[in-house]
Amino acid sequence: MKKYTNNVNRIAFCSPAVKSLFLSVVTGVMAFAFWFVRQSLSKIDDMLGDIGEVINKVINYGFNITVVLALTLFIVGIILIFNTPTAYRIKLAVRKRMFSPEYDNPLHFKEGCLLPRVTCSEKFRQFSLRIWATSTNVADLESISNVISSSINKGRMKKYAVTRMKTDEAMNYVTYYIEDVKENRKLIFKSSEEMKQRNLTKLVIQKGSVIDISTVGSCLFSGRTRSGKSYGVTSFLIQLLLYGRDKYGSEIILIDPKTEAFQGVPRTILPDEDGSMDKVIDIMKDFDDLRRRRQIIINNKSNETGDEVKWYDMEMHPCYLVFDEFISLRTTNITQRATKEDPEHCLAVFDSLLKTIVTMGASAGCFVIISIAQASVGEGGLPSLISEAMGTKIIFKPSKEEAKFLWKNENMDTLVMRDFEQGDAWFSSKDGEHDFPSFVRFPKMDFKVKEELSRLMEAYYTE
Numbered sequence: 001m002k003k004y005t006n007n008v009n010r011i012a013f014c015s016p017a018v019k020s021l022f023l024s025v026v027t028g029v030m031a032f033a034f035w036f037v038r039q040s041l042s043k044i045d046d047m048l049g050d051i052g053e054v055i056n057k058v059i060n061y062g063f064n065i066t067v068v069l070a071l072t073l074f075i076v077g078i079i080l081i082f083n084t085p086t087a088y089r090i091k092l093a094v095r096k097r098m099f100s101p102e103y104d105n106p107l108h109f110k111e112g113c114l115l116p117r118v119t120c121s122e123k124f125r126q127f128s129l130r131i132w133a134t135s136t137n138v139a140d141l142e143s144i145s146n147v148i149s150s151s152i153n154k155g156r157m158k159k160y161a162v163t164r165m166k167t168d169e170a171m172n173y174v175t176y177y178i179e180d181v182k183e184n185r186k187l188i189f190k191s192s193e194e195m196k197q198r199n200l201t202k203l204v205i206q207k208g209s210v211i212d213i214s215t216v217g218s219c220l221f222s223g224r225t226r227s228g229k230s231y232g233v234t235s236f237l238i239q240l241l242l243y244g245r246d247k248y249g250s251e252i253i254l255i256d257p258k259t260e261a262f263q264g265v266p267r268t269i270l271p272d273e274d275g276s277m278d279k280v281i282d283i284m285k286d287f288d289d290l291r292r293r294r295q296i297i298i299n300n301k302s303n304e305t306g307d308e309v310k311w312y313d314m315e316m317h318p319c320y321l322v323f324d325e326f327i328s329l330r331t332t333n334i335t336q337r338a339t340k341e342d343p344e345h346c347l348a349v350f351d352s353l354l355k356t357i358v359t360m361g362a363s364a365g366c367f368v369i370i371s372i373a374q375a376s377v378g379e380g381g382l383p384s385l386i387s388e389a390m391g392t393k394i395i396f397k398p399s400k401e402e403a404k405f406l407w408k409n410e411n412m413d414t415l416v417m418r419d420f421e422q423g424d425a426w427f428s429s430k431d432g433e434h435d436f437p438s439f440v441r442f443p444k445m446d447f448k449v450k451e452e453l454s455r456l457m458e459a460y461y462t463e
């Protein structure tokens, strides 16, 4: 069936197993009819002579063929019941929900509309369902993710739902990623070494969810107190520190205005006795200088080779400036207004440096991590330009209200409220794979986390 119609034959949306069993019943009935006619005609057979013989032969053939067909179709039907791949079942269920008129027609097709192509494939127990924007548009397709989740509600597919979407850049189709939402993908690491990734542009969050920092490395960690922000940041830091320092003088700098999350970790920047953290501005200037130097090295290499060279092509390791409790740092620990004696240490300089690093740092592999307790942006909070420039955004133990501050324009239909535990979060990353927010669980680190972070920090700067 290629076109939408209100007069559809219901069998059109059934699975091949049901179709096969249905046809086996039909051919079985035909076989019975042939048998019945043969029994009835046997008495008058002799009276009809040659014609009777021909009729008898036809009926016999008919009976034999329909019996074989009925049995074959029955066996095929039974085999299909147990062997239809889940990807195919998902595709059928979705097609039925979208295209069968008895299901409310969520894409609002009119009679005679061409039906879009639907495909579904499986990779590592994740299903990618793709619907083409034929006679509909990607905006409509983006709005039906929850309808798709509820359409796959039979048997073993019951626990599957759309967890994220991706729209084709050329607006040709939308891909829905469907996963077992009851499955716990949380990673448990017994030692820091287990956290080492093979590729230094990847940071792992949970089984199957890895963010790509090759272009978008700056991360915003938000969430209420004790929700898992600092712990989540630490899981990233351990992965980053495990690569060691690069030959271009890479840096990982921790700023802890609350003297809490990274207190005791070597080289952590803590407030002065009077609570001031104006020295952070000097550190940011140095970090920005490092960014410039690295960018010049990359540019020179690009000119030399005549081709675009990326920081990770040159064996550069990512550099990070990590702000825990960013809002309190920005509003209480930094001098708010410049003085004549010291015009360089004030909020305006802090904001401007941060803007430069966040917007220009990616090409040199220089990023920031910002941790904030409230997702609200604007006056007294996170400058909206910074929020928008953060490639990766995470809210721990989230609520829809908080999420609206971070994802103003993104579709959040794939997000469902649940009993969030510490380390559970919604996250998005502009890496092309996770553009729409989705649910993740940050890893549990089953070892002495602070001790290990301290050891790795020490090793990073001494080895």
Ligand SMILES: Nc1ncnc2c1ncn2[C@@H]1O[C@H](COP(=O)(O)OP(=O)(O)OP(=O)(O)O)[C@@H](O)[C@H]1O
Pocket: 223, 224, 225, 226, 227, 228, 229, 230, 231, 232, 261, 373, 422, 423, 424, 441, 442, 443, 444, 445
């Ligand atoms: N992914 C996780 N897995 C298991 N436990 C976690 C996880 N994340 C956090 N926790 C637990 O929750 C505690 C609080 O986490 P964390 O200190 O990161 O919260 P926070 O959001 O930074 O809070 P605060 O606002 O007080 O700084 C941790 O000490 C740890 O025991």
Ligand SMILES: [Mg+2]
Pocket: 229, 230, 231, 261, 324
């Ligand atoms: Mg914290």
